[in-house]
Amino acid sequence: MAKKLFLEDEHVKYGAKFFEFSGWWMPLEYSGTINEHLTVRNHVGIFDISHMGRILLKGKGAKDLVQYITTNDVNNLYPGKAQYSLVLNPTGTIKDDIIVYKIDEEEFLMVVNAINTQKILDWLNIHNKFGVNILDITTDTTLLAIQGPASEKTLEDYFNLNLKNLKYYHFQKNHIIISRTGYTGEDGFEIISDLDTGRKIFKDLVENKKVLPCGLGARNTLRIEMGYPLYGHEIDENTTPWEANLGWVVKINKGDFIGKDALIEKKNKKEKFLKGFIMLENGIPRDSYEVYLGEEKIGYITSGTFSPILKTGIGMLYTTKDIENEIFIKIREKFLKAKIEKPPFIKNTSIKKGEK
């Protein structure tokens, strides 16, 4: 049976339609995916993403364990800094994409995909030769994402805090963690707190600050407009970071880490190429639809949707050829024209650009 969010009753109150996602019973939409999407692009919305796994690593060896298990360089972190990273198999394929937060010298937090939480916990435990205390705090906390150009002002007013100096991929920690992170392409924050505080923040923001509750439907269309990968779609255990265009997260010279040797060997051996595309004809592209170059089948869609901003179909796909051409997407026996285009499909969003 699907796990339920701590705040489920709040979501019901605001009219959420639910669906099962990664083993959780999740809000899909409240007022409508397009309305929620446009509100995040133009103002501010809130997502309850408490299904994502949160794992605390404590002890002297915490840094060494994170360094050994991830591809990015933990030496680039300092307390209050977060980084996007990957966990690999020894074969160089992707077990998960994660965010690592350095809380202090002996305490790190990993935020992992919901579907992979147990897998990553097991993986950490198998490789814990460093004596680290590994704690799954997923169901003891909430994780809320407040996203949109008005998110900074909204949270400054609510918390009576100055967030202007909180840079992208940095966080403040007191009784809650507020990080300037997100997956929508807009400026935004993610807040990890205890359950009761999470409920209070969600209620106050929605009721008093008029922050629109948004579901995973809008989260998906927002991230596809930015070309961000999603585990199980663009990345999985059959995909290397090179193939997923995530080479920038791999710090090959940082020292030993799981998957390093395979990554070196596979560096110039892509079996597939991840591309963005935009439809030139009317039709909605969706996951697993076939992609053609002329009459030759050359790949499949990993994520596709209707873009509420561009008002056309967009998506990402894997091909066996490094193409830059016009392609055809097979939609219900019709072959509809599309063109390869490098994401993000939406430029000039409010995201505070900076180091990742």
Next chain:
Amino acid sequence: MYPEDRKYSKDHEWAKLEGNIAIIGITYHAQEELGDIVHIDLPEVGKEVKQNEVLAVVESVKSASDVYSPLSGKVVEVNENLKTKPELINEDPYNAGWIVKLELSDPKEYESLLSAEEYKKLIGE
């Protein structure tokens, strides 16, 4: 939400008779379930369909769904406005959001459809 001047199918379409022509659309309940409709594949005018065959495909942000013909007949008109404004189905499913007009080949089939009352029971309203 469910006007009584027409009949309903178990697959959530409605049909309204004008002589031997039936206007076909999807119900308020169906468009609610689908969410924001962003595209529709309409049939060609002249296409013959049998009752319960696929007549059109409506696509919301989240999925593509077949629209089954509640009656048998020939497509004599399609709602061209839906090509540029598919959201009319959400905004006004019973009027501006109609999908096709069918010239019926077996008008008796109409009687096999559900009344508004029966349809409401089916969807638990």
